[in-house]
Amino acid sequence: MTQGHVASSPGAEPDRAALVLDHSSGLIQLRTDPAFRNGVMRCVRCSICVPHCPSYAVFRNEADSPRGRVQLMRAAMEGRIAPDATLELHLDKCLGCRACEDACPSGVPYGQLLEQARHALLPTRHAHWRKRVVQVFLQQVLAKPRTLMLISRLLAVIQWLRLDRLARWLVRPVSRTMARRLDLLPRVAGAPFDPQEVPVPAQPTAAFHAGCIMASALGDVQRSALRVLQQNGHATLVPPEQGCCGALHQHAGLIDDARALARDTVAAFEATDVPICTTSSGCSLAMKEYGRLLADEPAWASRAAAFSARIRDLSEMAGTAGPIRHTKVAVQSACHHWNVQRLRGTAVDVLRNNGVDAVALPRGAGCCGAAGLWSAQHPEAAWGLLQPLLDAIEHSGCDVAAISNPGCLFHIRAGLRTRGSKVRALHLAEVLDTSAPSDDDDDDH
Amino acid sequence: MGIAVDLATRVKDIVGREAYLDSPADTLSYGFNSYPLYTQPAAVILFQSRAQVEQVLPLLYARDVPMVIRGSGTNVSGNALAPPGGVVLSLERMTKILEVDPISRYARVEAGANVRSIQDLAGQHGLFFPPNPGNMDAVTVGGIIGCNSSGDLALGYGGTRDFVLGMDVVTGDGQVLKLGSKVRKDVTGYDMVRLLVGSEGTLGVVVEATLRLIEPPGSDASVIATFDDGLRGAEVALEILSRRLGPVALEYMDERTTRTVEDTFQLGLPPGSRSTLIARFHGPPGAADAAAERCRSVFLEHRALWAEARSGDAAQKLWRARHLAYPALARICPTLFGEDIVVPLRHFPAAVRRMHELGKAAEVDIAVFAHAGDGHLHPLLLTDDADPEQRARGDRFVEEVILYALSVGGTITGEHGLGVHKTRYVGHQYGDAERDAMRRIKLALDPKGLFNPMIFPVTGHEPKNPRRRGVEIL
Numbered sequence: 001m002t003q004g005h006v007a008s009s010p011g012a013e014p015d016r017a018a019l020v021l022d023h024s025s026g027l028i029q030l031r032t033d034p035a036f037r038n039g040v041m042r043c044v045r046c047s048i049c050v051p052h053c054p055s056y057a058v059f060r061n062e063a064d065s066p067r068g069r070v071q072l073m074r075a076a077m078e079g080r081i082a083p084d085a086t087l088e089l090h091l092d093k094c095l096g097c098r099a100c101e102d103a104c105p106s107g108v109p110y111g112q113l114l115e116q117a118r119h120a121l122l123p124t125r126h127a128h129w130r131k132r133v134v135q136v137f138l139q140q141v142l143a144k145p146r147t148l149m150l151i152s153r154l155l156a157v158i159q160w161l162r163l164d165r166l167a168r169w170l171v172r173p174v175s176r177t178m179a180r181r182l183d184l185l186p187r188v189a190g191a192p193f194d195p196q197e198v199p200v201p202a203q204p205t206a207a208f209h210a211g212c213i214m215a216s217a218l219g220d221v222q223r224s225a226l227r228v229l230q231q232n233g234h235a236t237l238v239p240p241e242q243g244c245c246g247a248l249h250q251h252a253g254l255i256d257d258a259r260a261l262a263r264d265t266v267a268a269f270e271a272t273d274v275p276i277c278t279t280s281s282g283c284s285l286a287m288k289e290y291g292r293l294l295a296d297e298p299a300w301a302s303r304a305a306a307f308s309a310r311i312r313d314l315s316e317m318a319g320t321a322g323p324i325r326h327t328k329v330a331v332q333s334a335c336h337h338w339n340v341q342r343l344r345g346t347a348v349d350v351l352r353n354n355g356v357d358a359v360a361l362p363r364g365a366g367c368c369g370a371a372g373l374w375s376a377q378h379p380e381a382a383w384g385l386l387q388p389l390l391d392a393i394e395h396s397g398c399d400v401a402a403i404s405n406p407g408c409l410f411h412i413r414a415g416l417r418t419r420g421s422k423v424r425a426l427h428l429a430e431v432l433d434t435s436a437p438s439d440d441d442d443d444d445h
Numbered sequence: 446m447g448i449a450v451d452l453a454t455r456v457k458d459i460v461g462r463e464a465y466l467d468s469p470a471d472t473l474s475y476g477f478n479s480y481p482l483y484t485q486p487a488a489v490i491l492f493q494s495r496a497q498v499e500q501v502l503p504l505l506y507a508r509d510v511p512m513v514i515r516g517s518g519t520n521v522s523g524n525a526l527a528p529p530g531g532v533v534l535s536l537e538r539m540t541k542i543l544e545v546d547p548i549s550r551y552a553r554v555e556a557g558a559n560v561r562s563i564q565d566l567a568g569q570h571g572l573f574f575p576p577n578p579g580n581m582d583a584v585t586v587g588g589i590i591g592c593n594s595s596g597d598l599a600l601g602y603g604g605t606r607d608f609v610l611g612m613d614v615v616t617g618d619g620q621v622l623k624l625g626s627k628v629r630k631d632v633t634g635y636d637m638v639r640l641l642v643g644s645e646g647t648l649g650v651v652v653e654a655t656l657r658l659i660e661p662p663g664s665d666a667s668v669i670a671t672f673d674d675g676l677r678g679a680e681v682a683l684e685i686l687s688r689r690l691g692p693v694a695l696e697y698m699d700e701r702t703t704r705t706v707e708d709t710f711q712l713g714l715p716p717g718s719r720s721t722l723i724a725r726f727h728g729p730p731g732a733a734d735a736a737a738e739r740c741r742s743v744f745l746e747h748r749a750l751w752a753e754a755r756s757g758d759a760a761q762k763l764w765r766a767r768h769l770a771y772p773a774l775a776r777i778c779p780t781l782f783g784e785d786i787v788v789p790l791r792h793f794p795a796a797v798r799r800m801h802e803l804g805k806a807a808e809v810d811i812a813v814f815a816h817a818g819d820g821h822l823h824p825l826l827l828t829d830d831a832d833p834e835q836r837a838r839g840d841r842f843v844e845e846v847i848l849y850a851l852s853v854g855g856t857i858t859g860e861h862g863l864g865v866h867k868t869r870y871v872g873h874q875y876g877d878a879e880r881d882a883m884r885r886i887k888l889a890l891d892p893k894g895l896f897n898p899m900i901f902p903v904t905g906h907e908p909k910n911p912r913r914r915g916v917e918i919l
Contacts, residue, residue: 041779045479046772047519051559051582060538061466061491062518063474075473080483087470105709106775 026120027076027083035109036116040074042108043067049100049110054367055093058381063090066100066110073117085126091117092127093378095371096251097335102342111340112292118253134373138249139257142212145243149192152216156188180379183418186213186410190220195238198226204237206317207269207276207310209287212244213406214280221406224433225279225314231321231434236277242268247286248372250293262290263300266307276310277317279429281334281405282372285341287311313337314429315346315404320353322434328357329431330398330423332389332412334405335367347404347428354432359396364388370411386415393423402428448487448532452508456490459500464491464538475533479521480866481780481830486513486527491535495555495652498534498615502650505532506617511898514646516557516585521771521783522864524592524645528899534650536587543653545570550658551610551627556587556651563656573661575602578860579768586654592862593643597767600818601693601727602659604860606642611655614641614648617891627655640886645862647901648890662693662727666737667760670744670752671718675700675801678720679794681747682817685724686790690740694725695818699797701777701827702770702814709773710766715751722817723767725760770814771825778810778827784843785861786850790820799849800824807842809835821859847873865899 030036049066050056056065063072069091075081094114101110122131141147158164168182193215198208206229210222229236246261265287269276278284291305329351337343351358369375369385389412393401401416403409403425412425448456448467457465466472466489475489487510492498505512511531518525527533539557546552547570552563560574561581567574577596578584589595590612595604602608611625625631625638641648672678678697685695698706698721706721707714714721722744726736737754744752755763766773775781788796797813800822804811810827824846828835847857847870857870871880887894887901894902 038779042775044772044775044781045477045518046580046775047479047517047583048580048769048772050517051561061471061474062535062537063471068474071474071477072470075483081469081473084468084470086468090470090474105769105772107709 026123027073027117028079030116030120031077033116036113037077039109039113040070040077042106043070043074044106045071046106048105049103052099052103052366054097054099054365054369054385055095055381057365058384059093064093066094069094070108070110070113073113083121083124088121088124088126091121093381095335095367095369095374097367097371098339099335099366102339115250115253115255118251119255120253122253130377134252135254137373138252138254142244142248143246143257143261145212145216148212148216152188152192155186155217159187177379180383181376184375184379184382184411184414186217186406187413188217190218190223192216193219193222195240195242198236198238201235201237204235204272204274206234206236206274207272208236208238209245209265209269209276209278209283210238210242211278211280211283211406214283218406218409218427221279221427221429224427225277225429227435228314228318228321228429228432229277232317232319234317237272237274239268239271245283245286247282250286251372258286259293259297262287262293262304263297266290266294266300266303269307269310270303273306273310275312275317276307277312277314279314279404279406279427281313281336281341281343282407284311284313285336288341313343313346313404314432315343315350318350318432321432322354324351324354324356324431324434326356326400326431328359328398328400330359330361330393330396330401331428332361332368332393332401332403332408333363334403334408335371337404338363338366347402351402351431356431358402359398361389361392361396361401364392368408368411370405370407372407375407375411382411383415386411390415390419390421393425394419394421399423400431401425402431404428448505448510448530449508452504452510453488455504456501460490460492460497464493465489466491472533475515475518475535476527478518478523478525480523480526480864481782482523482526482865484526484528486533487530489533489535491538493538495539495613495615498536498650498652499619499621502534502615502617503619506619506893506895509893509895511895513897514587514591514650516588516591517559517583519580519584519588520592520862520864522785522858522861522866524862524864524900525897526865526899531898536585536650536652539652542566545658546627547572547658549627551655552658553627553653553655554586555653556585556590558586560584560586560589567658568661570658571661572658574608574656574658576605576608579771581768586656587651590642590651590654591645592860594860594862597694597696597725597764597816599860600695600816601691601725606639608657609638609642609654610657612638612641612651613653615650615652617649617893617895621652622649625655629657643862645864645900646897647887648896650896662733663730664733665725665727665760666733666754666756667723667725667763668737668740668744668752668754669712669714669721669723669763670741670749671703671714672720672722672748673717673750675719676794676798677748678722679797679815679817681744681749682722683790683793684747685722685740685743686818688743690724690736690743691726691728692724692736692740692818693727694723695816696723696767697721697797697813697815697817698723698767698770699801699813701812702774702825705773705776705812706766706770709776710762710769712763712766718750723763725764767814771823774812774825774827778829780826780828780830782826782828782839783861784822784824784826784846785858786824786846786855787819787821787859788850788853788855792853792855793817793820793822796820796822796849796853800846803842803845803849807838807845809838809842811842816859819859820855844870863900868900868902
């Protein structure tokens with residue numbers, strides 16, 4: 001596509017003759033959506049966000065910065081540019097950490113804009129197969145607990161037989177990227193967690209969100225979290241009908257799927273009004289924003305807002321329950337805790353209150369590089385973002401690192417394993433759990 | 446349309462394929478700054494080193510390719526917008542700090558180095574680099590050199606120009622001019638370094654700079670006060686200066702800015718605050734706190750609604766809010782647009798009043814904040830460029846503001862630079878003789894007029910300066 005050289009006053013009606021337009025593009029349709037339009041117009045391109053962006057830090061290209069992406073969305077919305085493959089690639093390279101949104105003094109709702117833009121670009125033919133694979137994974141695997149359990153068990157067997165290592169060894173000479181992808185593959189830890197294995201308490205004081213990946217691949221972490229709640233005097237209800245919260249669907253622009261999963265999740269927890277504990281920072285942020293996600297659905301808006309107000313991270317619900325086995329623990333802050341939710345330092349505080357020498361890890365570029373499915377799509381960049389964090393973990397003098405998000409946990413474990421590090425990455429729940437049978441199985445060393 | 450294929454191939458051979466961008470999405474991303482005007486460059490080159498600049502520049506220059514140099518694109522007057530068929534030379538990847546000499550007190554850095562990182566590094570060596578433009582985490586050394594943008598500490602320490610000892614500049618024929626030195630006192634030949642600072646990339650590409658570092662203050666304290674009258678803050682600012690309290694920064698915010706900053710950053714300002722003054726003091730240990738306390742008394746003497754001295758984290762929060770006032774005002778309107786006039790100090794309170802009168806007369810919404818200690822006002826136009834009528838009214842306001850600044854002996858730009866926005870107003874400030882002298886200097890270093898041609902047209906063949914009026918095909 002070629003364009004004339006255009007100097008335009010933003011917001012003004014562009015000169016149609018000079019532009020090649022794709023009127024079928026969903027992005028140009030978004031000009032009639034007041035939320036999207038007002039959101040992009042709020043950006044005055046001041047660049048306050050740019051130094052906070054991990055994808056800009058790694059790619060060092062304006063189009064891979066939040067300011068660049070908002071301007072690309074706006075240009076496509078205004079018809080100044082056709083949404084071509086390069087544009088999609090730049091939107092795709094966003095990790096969705098939302099550090100930019102936190103830093104933005106103008107109040108640009110970046111997360112929401114990105115979701116809407118990705119949604120609008122779903123039907124385009126660019127990156128068709130990649131989008132299709134992600135879609136199938138999210139719709140047919142993540143949203144279907146039985147399929148997810150099955151795949152998780154299959155993966156566990158593959159990893160037990162070390163077939164993944166064999167595959168890596170075979171692939172390494174052919175494709176470094178594919179080998180890196182295999183390095184970063186999540187490792188299943190413990191038997192899957194089934195909500196039905198927890199008896200229903202008569203008077204619940206807390207509810208527990210089991211999650212999809214957390215329940216299927218980190219079952220032991222969920223059991224630890226429930227023990228931590230119990231040690232803190234909670235009678236915890238784990239509603240059996242619950243499933244995936246839809247966070248990853250939302251990030252990928254599958255907004256209809258995200259809404260359906262949100263409605264199911266809200267309904268599953270409505271039997272009580274007790275606080276809902278989560279062990280995943282990504283899920284907790286998504287669930288705290290159900291109010292916004294379902295705001296246009298009159299039957300659900302207030303129910304979703306009430307649900308969102310009940311969401312708590314484990315670090316907010318854990319008190320001082322007893323002696324912790326680890327004396328010195330490095331604590332990582334997940335993006336989705338740090339940004340928007342602003343849950344900063346709660347994990348460090350809870351560990352210190354329990355007598356642990358907790359070392360807050362520096363935030364470096366702001367993200368470990370896991371970011372949901374991002375590390376699978378951009379393995380080399382994800383690896384690059386991870387290295388400074390691994391250095392900090394190894395230099396912290398701790399033998400354990402506490403993590404509060406499944407994606408970060410898999411990613412950091414993979415990194416430490418590949419480096420042959422002696423430091424073990426555990427979920428915060430496992431660190432706090434004073435009565436875990438043994439944490440030898442908790443990670444993959 | 447990109448640049449000629451053979452030329453592009455040669456450039457790619459030097460910088461690498463990944464660092465040469467010519468797809469529409471990529472070039473569009475380098476076709477804007479913080480100024481509300483977009484262009485679409487023909488190509489973008491992301492330089493990794495000065496050696497690459499030295500090799501590529503003569504190739505482009507020989508083929509008459511217009512060029513614009515860009516750091517992090519934070520400028521607000523359209524200082525780094527590429528002309529038609531032009532190429533953006535991006536220095537954002539040249540971020541190395543090459544040398545710090547704590548004894549001789551200088552740092553040698555690449556042009557893309559970030560100002561905050563230089564300040565942090567200076568701090569680690571027990572030294573201080575005062576220039577602090579609002580968006581310090583993003584702005585580059587090349588950017589503040591290009592516009593001589595200095596931030597609020599210019600009152601106490603002087604501008605960026607006072608902190609550049611030397612620089613390496615690549616000219617169109619690939620020559621490297623090593624200007625200045627590593628010492629503070631240097632009168633060898635013409636002061637080319639001071640000429641280059643503020644030249645907005647119109648004379649050559651600054652690839653390296655040697656920056657002066659100084660002793661840090663022993664103490665640092667700030668005072669904030671609000672007033673129940675929009676103008677009183679401006680009047681009291683003059684009073685603070687006449688009392689010789691020696692603030693290193695003295696900032697004024699009008700009612701609209703005060704309200705927006707409070708809504709966004711929750712500084713705890715009392716209701717009914719219609720203007721704000723923030724003063725900062727540096728001095729030997731203990732001295733800043735004493736000066737801040739005296740300043741607080743003066744504020745209260747002059748009927749401040751509320752005045753509070755702050756230091757440490759609380760002061761940092763205060764200054765962050767002040768620095769981010771500009772983008773925070775974007776919450777109010779779709780198009781934000783900042784003017785940048787300076788008036789002699791005695792006219793400062795009258796200038797603030799005049800800005801509001803002009804806004805009213807032109808029927809536009811405005812907000813005013815100012816580096817009061819320097820008589821430096823940023824009247825901000827809060828508008829919607831999608832509406833042609835608002836745009837026309839805004840242009841009228843801008844013209845009036847500029848004429849007012851000149852009428853009292855001031856200047857049309859204090860630190861934002863001319864950019865594509867103000868080039869057309871240079872004739873208001875300088876006559877033919879002065880402009881001709883500047884033109885000859887420009888041609889001596891850039892004989893073809895290819896460096897940032899929209900800002901400093903010399904050959905008469907440059908693209909016409911785009912006005913902020915809808916879409917223009919250049």
